[in-house]
Amino acid sequence: xxxxxALELKDVRKNFGKTEIIRGVNLAVKAGERxxxxxxxxxxxxxxxxxxSGRFGPTSGDILLNGQAIQHxxxxxxxxxxxxxxxxxxxxxxxxxxxENLRCAVLWSLGxxxxxxxxxxxxxxxxxxxxxxxxxxxxxxxxDVLAMNLTYAEQRALEIGVxxxxxxxxxxxxxxxxxxxxxxxxxxIHLIKEVTVGxxxxxxxxxxxxxxxxxxxxxxxxYGEVIAFDTPEAVRANAKVQEAYLGSSVAxxxxxxx
Amino acid sequence: xxxxxxxxxxxxxxWVIWSLFALVLMAAPLVFTSNLSTTMLAQMGIAxxxxxxxxxxxxxxxxxxxxxxxxxxLGSYVAIHAxxxxxxxxxxxxxxxxxxxxxxxxxxxxxxxxxVTTRKSGTPFAMITMGVAExxxxxxxMFSEFFGGEAGVSGNRVAGQAFFGITYGPQxxxxxxIAAYTFVCVALMYAFTQTPLGRILNAVRDNPERVEFIGYxxxxxxxxxxxxxxxxAGIAGGLGALNFEIVTxxxxxxxxxxxxxxxxxxxxxxxxxGPIIGAILMVIAFVLLSExxxxxxxxxxLVFLFMVMYAPGGIASLIMMNLRVAKFGKLKQIWTSxxxxxxxxxxxLAGAGAMIEMVYHLQLNSALGDTVKFMGVxxxxxxxxxxxxxxxxxxxxxxxFELTRRQYMREWGEIQTEIEKEIKRRETAx
Numbered sequence: 252x253x254x255x256x257a258l259e260l261k262d263v264r265k266n267f268g269k270t271e272i273i274r275g276v277n278l279a280v281k282a283g284e285r286x287x288x289x290x291x292x293x294x295x296x297x298x299x300x301x302x303x304s305g306r307f308g309p310t311s312g313d314i315l316l317n318g319q320a321i322q323h324x325x326x327x328x329x330x331x332x333x334x335x336x337x338x339x340x341x342x343x344x345x346x347x348x349x350x351e352n353l354r355c356a357v358l359w360s361l362g363x364x365x366x367x368x369x370x371x372x373x374x375x376x377x378x379x380x381x382x383x384x385x386x387x388x389x390x391x392x393x394x395d396v397l398a399m400n401l402t403y404a405e406q407r408a409l410e411i412g413v414x415x416x417x418x419x420x421x422x423x424x425x426x427x428x429x430x431x432x433x434x435x436x437x438x439x440i441h442l443i444k445e446v447t448v449g450x451x452x453x454x455x456x457x458x459x460x461x462x463x464x465x466x467x468x469x470x471x472x473x474y475g476e477v478i479a480f481d482t483p484e485a486v487r488a489n490a491k492v493q494e495a496y497l498g499s500s501v502a503x504x505x506x507x508x509x
Numbered sequence: 510x511x512x513x514x515x516x517x518x519x520x521x522x523x524w525v526i527w528s529l530f531a532l533v534l535m536a537a538p539l540v541f542t543s544n545l546s547t548t549m550l551a552q553m554g555i556a557x558x559x560x561x562x563x564x565x566x567x568x569x570x571x572x573x574x575x576x577x578x579x580x581x582x583l584g585s586y587v588a589i590h591a592x593x594x595x596x597x598x599x600x601x602x603x604x605x606x607x608x609x610x611x612x613x614x615x616x617x618x619x620x621x622x623x624x625v626t627t628r629k630s631g632t633p634f635a636m637i638t639m640g641v642a643e644x645x646x647x648x649x650x651m652f653s654e655f656f657g658g659e660a661g662v663s664g665n666r667v668a669g670q671a672f673f674g675i676t677y678g679p680q681x682x683x684x685x686x687i688a689a690y691t692f693v694c695v696a697l698m699y700a701f702t703q704t705p706l707g708r709i710l711n712a713v714r715d716n717p718e719r720v721e722f723i724g725y726x727x728x729x730x731x732x733x734x735x736x737x738x739x740x741x742a743g744i745a746g747g748l749g750a751l752n753f754e755i756v757t758x759x760x761x762x763x764x765x766x767x768x769x770x771x772x773x774x775x776x777x778x779x780x781x782x783g784p785i786i787g788a789i790l791m792v793i794a795f796v797l798l799s800e801x802x803x804x805x806x807x808x809x810x811l812v813f814l815f816m817v818m819y820a821p822g823g824i825a826s827l828i829m830m831n832l833r834v835a836k837f838g839k840l841k842q843i844w845t846s847x848x849x850x851x852x853x854x855x856x857x858l859a860g861a862g863a864m865i866e867m868v869y870h871l872q873l874n875s876a877l878g879d880t881v882k883f884m885g886v887x888x889x890x891x892x893x894x895x896x897x898x899x900x901x902x903x904x905x906x907x908x909x910f911e912l913t914r915r916q917y918m919r920e921w922g923e924i925q926t927e928i929e930k931e932i933k934r935r936e937t938a939x
Contacts, residue, residue, distance in 0.1 A: 304722065325721065325726070326721040326722050327720075327721045327722070327723075327724050327725055327726050330721075330722055330723060330724045331724050335722065335723075336722060338719075342716065342718065342719045343716070343719065344711070344712045344715040344716050344719065345715055345716070346711070346714075346715050347708075347711060347712065347715065351708060351711075354708070355708055355709055355712045355720075355723065356723045358705050358708075358709065358723075358724075359723060359724030359725060360724065363705040364705075365705075365706050365709075365729065365730065365733050366704060366705045366706055367701055367704040367705070367706040367707065367733070367737065368704065369704060369705065370700070370703050370704060371703055371704060371705060371707075371708060372703065374705070377705075413719070413723065416723070417723060417724060
């Protein structure tokens with residue numbers, strides 16, 4: 252009766268020193284689901300993403316990607332198994348052009364690995380894929396601009412492009428719309444929907460309008476625990492969520508934000 | 510910039526550049542015919558390979574190595590031993606291929622030692638390379654059978670069978686061997702920058718963390734690049750062994766490693782051709798400047814200092830920035846300032862140089878009297894008027910230089926804004 256989830260977390264815990272940041276998270280995401288991870292600042296959303304993507308290992312617990320344990324693997328091993336992530340703070344290759352950024356990100360998945368006896372210009376599949384990604388993220392006019400010279404919104408789009416380039420099935424987006432204006436955000440959400448069709452998506456998001464528009468399911472993280480994981484409607488109606496989430500928000504603002 | 514070159518195999522400009530490069534390599538000894546210049550040209554070829562291989566680490570991979578001479582130097586040692594084996598009849602390969610033996614040796618030691626060094630990046634990497642370099646230098650003093658002790662290991666490159674009458678007896682034949690290796694190695698190292706690994710190496714330099722999340726093991730990327738750099742370094746070392754016919758412990762020393770770093774940086778690590786300029790300057794400094802003045806290392810240090818402070822992209826980036834200005838037809842607005850900068854700098858340097866020479870004279874040559882000849886002028890190293898005169902020349906130069914510099918910076922800024930506007934205009938026009 253074993254259902255294989257695209258991503259499954261079993262009692263995952265993480266301590267930094269004596270502080271428990273993640274306190275026993277259980278989560279099971281089916282393939283193709285879009286999950287929004289919400290919660291107050293400092294609740295552990297980013298830490299959770301870092302654990303899943305292998306930036307650091309959990310103190311205990313299991314993380315399964317398509318049924319395979321990944322909690323002791325390195326970021327590049329996890330990426331090769333089909334999980335890719337973006338970062339809250341734009342994390343691209345500043346001195347490479349937009350096109351080069353995307354091409355770098357497709358190389359491994361097309362099997363080029365550490366090749367040094369083939370010219371990049373001769374890699375038809377990699378170049379075609381990079382051009383296609385350029386169109387997908389609407390940066391085709393900025394093809395040869397160095398990434399560091401892009402506007403903030405363009406850099407965020409490139410960040411998404413680099414993340415989806417390798418064709419991973421499970422995509423983690425850490426606050427993809429952070430720092431964007433309202434109109435930019437709605438355009439950007441549209442873009443995210445477009446480029447992640449058919450993929451399993453986990454995204455940290457603060458804008459509730461966006462969350463309800465984007466997600467099939469919502470995971471509410473409060474103080475290192477997932478207190479609810481359900482459809483948007485159910486989460487909205489969940490008394491525990493309202494209490495805990497609002498309560499902690501109030502506590503947060505009283506503490507001067509975290 | 511360096512990373513956005515698009516490779517077009519049938520690009521005319523590319524053919525022109527590579528043909529010119531080959532032509533320069535072939536014609537140089539016909540233009541500069543003296544013995545000294547042939548020797549220097551040979552050394553330049555070797556230095557070009559060495560500096561470019563170093564830049565594979567520094568410029569392309571962001572690896573600040575303090576021990577690159579380990580790989581050129583060990584390449585030299587293995588090559589000279591192989592040469593002696595050929596002379597002794599124990600080894601039967603043409604002398605022309607000995608640099609490749611050096612290259613394989615450099616690669617071998619890079620596989621061995623690089624496994625340790627490339628596990629880390631950034632500052633730890635730099636520290637470890639320094640440690641490894643010290644280790645190898647210490648070993649060179651301990652194992653005198655291999656390293657030849659203080660006298661080093663000498664050899665005779667006229668060995669084995671002559672190939673079409675090429676014996677490598679005359680220096681000019683060695684030069685052409687070096688030139689051929691230089692051309693091939695430069696072409697191969699350029700080709701490397703156009704491969705998947707070459708590009709990922711740039712990505713590792715820019716943002717190693719992100720590379721881990723697009724499937725690459727950054728340690729592995731650094732390690733392979735390090736091995737390839739070691740191979741080319743070893744070829745440079747092997748050519749050095751043939752060129753000098755003697756290898757002493759200084760070839761693995763910290764001074765040599767420092768020189769590679771310094772001149773690669775000076776030439777410009779951000780552009781592929783930068784280290785070529787650096788290598789040429791290195792030989793000029795080591796051979797000519799050191800003959801001209803005892804204070805040459807001090808001048809070198811000063812140049813390096815000012816370069817790091819004011820032009821961290823090296824000479825190559827200065828050239829490229831001015832080419833950009835020229836491309837937009839704006840060089841004529843600024844060339845008078847360059848003339849002014851050059852003249853005032855010269856005045857300032859003349860004053861400063863005279864004082865430096867007088868200090869060196871007092872410290873080292875005071876037995877020869879108090880008179881110092883500097884740029885055709887007799888100066889009295891103990892005379893107050895000489896000192897005041899020099900100080901006056903230097904300060905005048907400095908003041909005028911500063912004035913011209915401010916003027917220049919203003920003009921430069923204006924030109925850059927104009928160019929930015931022009932680019933914007935063209936973009937919207939498309």
